[in-house]
Amino acid sequence: MSNQPKFGEIEYLNPKEIEFSYSSAGALRFTVKDRYSVIKVDIGCCFPLKSPNHFIWVKDTKNNELGIIESITDLDQASQKCVKDYLRKRYYMPNINSVSNLKEEFGLWYWETMTDRGSRNFVVKDPRQNIINLGQGRLLIIDVDGNRFNVDNYDLLNPKVVIMLDRLV
């Protein structure tokens, strides 16, 4: 890019000047109006857990950072939708809405849950390590395969589950 930012500076992307869209095949395309367009970029959150809608980095396929978007909501509607869809895919972290069964056996926790992306059963080992308390009742759960699940407030799950989780956090 013509004017390289100084070392250590954050290069903010001006939300009014940039656009995201999907190519016909479905790759995420990034355009800085009147300057350049990249056929495929990767975008991600600097703070995927605490603040998934702010500080979004944009990188090209060679892993060079093109800049940072301060807030998704500043983008135009179409771009916003593209970005949100992409991030939802990139951070595959279904939200657990309810737990129909939770069983502990030999240190393994067997979950039967309903998530915002459909029903899912999974197994968690070493729960003390893989169920992470993010504060205010929010949990991040990582199963034996490395899949991630989010719980917004575990106090709202069924009482039996709450009791089991209380022991951990």
Place this chain on the structure above:
Amino acid sequence: MEAANKKTGGVPVPQLKSLSDAFLQSIEATKGKVILSQYSDINEQGVYGDRWLIVTSKFIEVYVEKSTENYTLERSLSWDEVVEVNSQNLVGSGIIEATTENDIVPLLQYSNSYAREFNYVVRALSKMHALSETERENYIYRGISDSGKKFCEKCGRLIPEWTASCPACIDKGAILKRLLAYAWPFRKQLILLTLLMLGGTALDLLPPYLGGVILIDKVLGGKPENGRQILAMVVVGLFAIQLLGTLFSVIRGRMAAWLSASLVYELRKKTYESLQKLSLSYFDKRQTGAIMSRVVHDVNGLNNFLIEGVQYFLVQVLLLIGIGAILFSINPKLAFWVIIPAPVVVFLSFHFWKYIWKLFASFWHRNSKMTAVLNDSLSGVRVIKAFAQEDRELDRFDQRSRDLYNASVQAEQSWATLFPWLSFVLTLGSLFVYFIGGSDVLLGTATVGQLVTFMNYIGRFYGPLQFLSRITDWLTRSLTSAERVFEILDAQPDVVDAPEPIRLPHIKGDVRFENVTFGYDEHDPVLQNVSFTVKAGEMLGVVGHSGAGKSTIINLLCRFYDPNEGRITIDGVDLREIAQQDIRSQVGMVLQETFLFNGTIAENIAYAKPKATMEEIVRAAKVANAHDYITSFPNGYDTFVGERGARLSGGERQRIAIARAILHDPRILILDEATSAVDTETEQKIQEAIDRLVQNRTTVAIAHRLSTLRNADKLIIIEDGKIVEAGSPDELLAKKGHYYNLVMAQEIKSKAEEEKQHEQPA
């Protein structure tokens, strides 16, 4: 793993997905031979669903599974269109993408449960891409041999990595048996112990009987002629019983103390031995604290179970039966009234202990959390002070401390409230007996002695009941402890010696990497297709950005891990064939993070050769340029370095590590950033030391400062786990590629620094 509808005990059963034959045939009819098919659990909307990647000799296609008979084509690419196929690891999932002439096509997404499978698929696709259609038809896709997870055939549960058989289907008796096997060497003492305990218990049961039915009814109540004589005999009997009981309990106590210490010692030794044998990857996946707690707490738990628990259990059961029998033989009617409240006792104490246990468990949990904070802040005290964060740490500690305080108050108060009430309720049972037994005495159907005997036994009868009501919980806890310890005992190191390892007592030092691919997680390769050769006595320099995979190369060379693909040889022999002992004894390292053990400087230098003489130690330190600063310490070589060598500077520690390597005198020397983070003068000293050290041995050196690698015979430049350039420093400079650029960048920087110094004369 995808859950099926069938469930066993509420536990999901995985289902091996397959395509219907009819469907496969229909594809073969039009799309060419099916080479591979792979199921994915995420559908086109990004929610859980069923999709398939089907690769034929002509096409790469994605199908959505609507039902087992109904599939709809979602995407189709002919092999001619495809330029490249890649997989990308996202967070919690991955995606396969195909690059075409002018676009990038996301083929399908899969959850991490299928990451391993798709990684294999992508590698196969890359190979197939290079083939012609007819060659592709003959390509055989083997797929992934094991998915890294095992499920029980009987119940479908996930089998934890550490056991061969399903822990739920293995009968608990087997674990118990195995546990008892650890006590087997002590069987004689244990039997004696149990006998003593039984004897003690029997003796314990006598006094109430003697003092009640015999003394009161027969002697005092009966007023026989030789009353005083019998009285004296009873008293002497009671005395003898007390004395014997005391003796028994002294012997038993001493023996139990010895036994349990011996058992804990043995178990702990075994656990620790097993830990030391395990490969690094075992420790990568676990927290040190968790492992420590097993060696310390769980081993103790097992001991309590084996020594105290089993006996206690036996005694309680016998007490229950014994007292029951005595009571019924003395007075069946009264005995019946004693039994009546038993269910209430069991019910109440079950819930009481469960509740109390929970409170105390939470207390212990918070206690360990507070300890963790304390540990954290004490080890990080320098950082805390440097950033003036004392107040925040105080808050953090205060919060944990308050949590603990709350838990403690709650637990203790509940205990203080509930326990007296439980006791109160339990005594109510004896009130029954007072009333009914008292009435009987008044009516003459029972004797005073009987009543007194009953009153004495009743408390001892409810004790075992309380204990037995909690037996399942107690067993479960012990068995869980056992499992945790067995996990360590059973864990198999990933890196093991070949059945008949080749001995190489005198390594020459030829090192060769052949197409080595490796990832700490197999599906996320850190090194890809790395090949290079170092001849004996040569020095290889490894250059690359942070995180490029330099230290990983070293980890493989030391065989801390085995490569996933390709091979590494020393003197032409595959590393996996060589006895590990021969590798470790002839490969020496100065690592990026210098680790010093708690001990003196001399002990640390002589770590690899504990029998080293004083002369050897001093000479090694001299070669390492460490002698001068060591002798300036008041305690010289006997200076205690403290935990992790905290009392030494970075450069000082580094030089001790070099001295350690010199004393070790390895055939192959590994230097991982041995000169990082020190000033120029110290660097020079260390560099001198290294220059002496590398003579006549094969050396692999990693350095960020390229000037240190000037003397290397050969350099490899690593980028993202791949070698991008290789050759001698001069060749690479002439080539004006990656290395040249790096050198230029560093030179410009150091020149600029020099100029700055000239501008501001001191």
